[in-house]
Amino acid sequence: MTIFAVEYVYDLNRTKDIETLRPQHRAFLSDLNGKGVVIASGPWLDNATPGALLLVRAENHDEAVKALDPDPFHRAHLITRRTARAWKPVIGDIR
Numbered sequence: 001m002t003i004f005a006v007e008y009v010y011d012l013n014r015t016k017d018i019e020t021l022r023p024q025h026r027a028f029l030s031d032l033n034g035k036g037v038v039i040a041s042g043p044w045l046d047n048a049t050p051g052a053l054l055l056v057r058a059e060n061h062d063e064a065v066k067a068l069d070p071d072p073f074h075r076a077h078l079i080t081r082r083t084a085r086a087w088k089p090v091i092g093d094i095r
Contacts, residue, residue, distance in 0.1 A: 002057070002060070003086070003094065004057075004061065004086055004087060005055060005087040006055075006085075007082070008079045009079065009080050010051050011079070021073060021076055025072045025073045029071070037057055038057075041053065041055070051081075055087070065082070065084050068082070
């Protein structure tokens with residue numbers, strides 16, 4: 001399995017909707033974490049671009065993206081850009 005670094009960029013005009021759906025979004029990602037699909041996820045802390053980074057384990061790019069399609073943020077069109085790139089950790093505890 002390959003690890004994919006997935007970046008979400010959120011719609012700045014829909015912050016209220018993001019706040020409303022955040023518990024469902026986090027529950028969805030927590031479920032995928034329990035299944036070993038999402039390794040880690042969390043929001044960017046700087047003010048450059050609101051969004052998040054997710055580390056996803058999948059067979060290929062399409063499967064990584066497909067695993068995140070049911071995300072409540074994605075279904076509600078709160079993500080303006082979603083990119084996934086295969087990533088190979090060479091140092092650290094992520095395997």
